[in-house]
Amino acid sequence: MxxxxxxxxxxxxxxxxxxxxxxxxxxxxxxxxxxxxxxxxxxxxxxxxxxxxxxxxxxxxxxxxxxxxxxxxxxxxxxxxxxxxxxxxxxxxxxxxxDAVGHGECSTSVVLPAAGPARTVQTWDWHDHLRDAPMLWEFEPRPGHVVRTFTEAGVLAKIGVNSAGLGVHFNILRHDTDTADLGVPVHLIARRILDEATTVAEAADIARSATVSASTVITAVTASDAASIEISPAGVSAVPPDADGVLMHCNHFLDQELAAGERHATERPGTYDRLRHLRDHVEGLSAEDLNGRALAMLGHAPDDAPVCAHPDLTQPLNQRWETLATIGLDVSAGRMRVHQGGPCQVTEATWQTF
The missing domain is CATH 1.10.10 (Arc Repressor Mutant, subunit A)
Structure with missing residues (x-):
């Protein structure tokens, strides 16, 4: 598939x-x-x-x-x-x-090794009735600058890479300052970063230039640098990797000041379990092999962290969640590898290179 x-x-x-x-x-x-x-x-x-x-x-x-x-x-x-x-x-x-709420959502891992380019992987969870929405899109916003993005049909960008060697992962957040007075869509911030940025600092500057009404985190990655750019109406913060070059993010704010207005984790506490799961599996998530990184992510509720989600068909559609894709970025090559479905279905043969 x-x-x-x-x-x-x-x-x-x-x-x-x-x-x-x-x-x-x-x-x-x-x-x-x-x-x-x-x-x-x-x-x-x-x-x-x-x-x-x-x-x-x-x-x-x-x-x-x-x-x-x-x-x-x-x-x-x-x-x-x-x-x-x-x-x-x-x-x-x-x-x-x-003010819609639910219990699914995404998990992202970035590891900057001592030698070699960044090693990344994320799960993308969304509502199962939208499983036919994703597509892969390649375009040149300016001559010689190629963007490749995993997105939803009609959405200008989501997760992706550009030929300048920068990529982005994407997770939703919620903050007390989120408002119904709509601002710049966060998906368009991701698109503009892919179109224009060549460094993590440039990506953060683009995020800071937008007035938003909803929260998200865009993890910008180059071969040797990364930051989780947490975006909310209250402000923007670029969270760096730890001293070992490890940067993990799920669906709650990590910046101390922005975390004071946290909404998502109060309603979806599973995000804390997922982050603990990622941190407990740093060795596997540091692997050079993407298949190994994806398998290190694997966890199912209720016995483990719900990193790999499967829909409960007894629930209404706004409460049904499925891991629709597992994605790794190869920022040095300006390409991504995408698996349709969650980590529990990954094999060496299921990866689509784009």
Missing amino acids: TFPTFTSTQSGPHARGKELGTDRRRQITGNLAGYTDLFTVAGATGAQVRSWGEQALDRTAIWAPWLAEEIIGIAAGAGLEPWQLAVVNARTEILAAI
Whole structure:
């Protein structure tokens, strides 16, 4: 099983978006329908969702007008209104606005070895009814600068690498200052980092330039440097690796000041168990072999930390979680390796190189 891939041939933002939207129309409209269902179950009205989409697009147009143009182009190609594509890109912000909660989510590990490039792996957990949303997308935001991203159909970026040797992992957070007054979507911060940054410091500066309404952590990685860039309306903090070059992150703030407003862990305490699991398996997560790193992540509830999630089909769709992908970045080569599913299904043959 592999994820669908698309390589853009167009260079301008609107044209690039329209090309993607035209080619992936069915997948994009299906992703929008899945999020519409999720928002409805979580308690949002159609009028609220449209207003939030319009607001997200307006904020994006101020912060990065070329990204707003790309969203408009994707919408045109997919036969949708621009606000509808903005809704898909702002799904984290809308879920924060609704104050939606659940018990799944992602785990990320980065190890900077004494010799050789960074060794990374993460699980990406999301709602099982959206398992057909992920895709792999390659494009050149400027000549000679290639970006490859694992994302959801219609979303401008998520986890990825660029040809300058920088990559990003992605985990959701929640903070007391999250608000329904929508700001720049955090997925677009990840996209702009991939488009523009060549260093971890540049990635953090891009994150600090955005006014946000929802929280997340973007772990930026180069061959020899890394930081978990924790983003919230209360501020941005770049958390470095420890003295041994180890940087682990789940779904709670690690920065001491931002952690004072922690929301996610109070409602989803499993994030602490997952972080302990990662720290207890540093040796395996330091392995040069990605397959070994993925297997070191493996843990199932209730007997172990819920790093590898499987949906409980007795629950409503907003409370069903599945590990939809396991991903490692090769920042030196500007590529990623992706496995469809959780660590418990990993073998040497299941990795898709992109």
